[in-house]
Amino acid sequence: MSSLLSNGEAGGARASWHSGTMLEVRDLSVDYIMERGTVRAVQDVSFDVAPGEFVGIVGESGCGKSTLLFAIAQLLAPPAGISAGSVTFRGQNLVGLTDRQLSAVRWLNLSVVMQSAMNALNPVTAIGAQFRDAMRAHGVASKQEIAKRSAEVLRMVGIDPVHLKSYPHQLSGGMRQRAMIAMAMLFTPDLVIMDEPTSALDVVAQRSLMVQIKELQEQLGFAVIFVTHDMSLVRHFSDRLMVMYAGQVAELGTTRQIFREPLHPYTSGLMEAFPSIKGPRVPLTGIPGSPPNLANPPDGCRFAERCPKVMDRCLTTDVPLYSVDGELVRCLLHEAGKGEL
């Protein structure tokens, strides 16, 4: 199984994205080591991120998308750990580095914005003090410089710098998320990893934040890995999309292409799962059932049980990633030579 992702077809398809890669994730697997056995939450995931690129990762709860982010940022804590693969960031493999070595990368070149800003920000210190701590930890000692940069990044995300003196509870949910993003911008990183930063927000605040992230990205040129369970959210913002299911990559391709013609039945299911506010009201079904238990994954395709297009072979054959017109898809319907759906 472990060699399937790096087979010729997939490797060839990846190569086309290679020019100027900033982040290379190769055959990354993450295990949770539990009393009752090992759960492989992320299995053989490979993908690249180019400078300035916006990559969306979508999937249901428990598909491994957050675990994958934590693995990339080297933030996993026991019982989770990377069991195989590499994460190469600007030419350096981050897997196995010590905390001290990692701190030369974290915040400076790679920063992380978590799902819940209320929990990620320290509730008992002012925003400005938290900015100061991050800057001091990375060797910025001058008070003026800290004050200047803190005000600068807050302005960048559209918050009045007077809020450097505010505590997290004095800000609205949208402002807290903006403050988190401002903090991630302190050292103008090359890569910002975001884990559902808008999930606690209203639609209006959510759209505004997404537009802001995109504007900052265009202005400063950093790359983004953006995890969400809502495909419609990243439709207009991401360059490429990775759909995960049960710890594996189900489909990987350009956002435009995936929305135009999803290859994996799971991707089609996700796209048809949300109602629209325009057009006729049509009955939807969603995706019945729930993802498999990864402590005891099924043989064959992991989506087979819920798949509307399941075939007998799906239940027994381990499905590799196939390359179809530059996209990768893990589905026997796209086996080489079998053509399209």
Next chain:
Amino acid sequence: MTDQQTEQQTAGVTDAPLLRTDKLSRHFRIGSGLQRKTLHAVDDIDISIGHREIVALAGESGSGKSTIARLLARIYRPTSGEIYFQGRPLSSFRSRKDTLGYRSDVPMVFQDPFSSINPVFRVSHGVMRSLKLHRPELSAEQRRAEAERVFTAVGLAPAGEALQRFPHELSGGQRQRVGFAQALAMRPKLILADEPVSMLDVSIRIGLLNLMAQLRDEQGVSVLYITHDIASARYVADRLIVMYAGNIAEQGPVEEVLANPKHPYTQLLLSAVPDPRADLNVTATTDRGEPPRVIDPTPGCRFRWRCPLAIDICHTTTPQLVQLAPSHDAACHVAQSGAEVKAF
């Protein structure tokens, strides 16, 4: 909301609403001493919910929609105003029999399926308990049969097996179905569903929405569906009420409101819904979605600070709901002046 006197007298007749509110308000006092202020969570709300009707109550965080659910569930007492259920004012419900009766007629399903079910008991526990309490006439055997019936009705089959599960053995979607089964066991007339799908994955939300429609169609239950997701409101609801800062901004048949939104806030909400099938709408990027000020509000439209169309009167007079199209009301001075509203 039309003719209140006759409505009370003809309560029980089919075209009278199942539940309605009359100038319902709930304020919260915050601070103390000289700092004392009043937060107007819900102000002078008149809503009605008919028989076999799904009414969606939509709005952003802090608009007062959950406060309304809690008022209707009698978790909060109104600061002023009254709630009428089948024509009877709730303030007249004093006996334990009345209270129990109302709770079984109008149960609530909560947002978080992970904390609303007791984790140390099998899921049958909650259903059995409410059956024992609300339908004491049933024998142990009948309770069992009834529990299986409601579990089957919400799509937890085989029911006998599902009843024996512990909450941790169920997915979020299944747990939320248990919540609906518990509500259904009381033979309710109206289910108050406070953001029942917002904690669930996109892929299984539809199943729950379909379940609500099915309960309406097959069991004749009305649902107050509280949500911030307009698209899901459109999918399942008959009527839509849009709230802003404790007031109703607009209400009407869901298709009519979405096709012809009259209130600038409704237009803003609609413009912000991510629609993968359409191009990105960035005309309203200057609006950051900041919550409204509802602490000691002054007269005037509460949306005026964010409204690009605000005129003088919006700063001085609170707009009232006025019918602008058949059963379609909006509280907007500009729309009521006859001008075309195209804010976002």
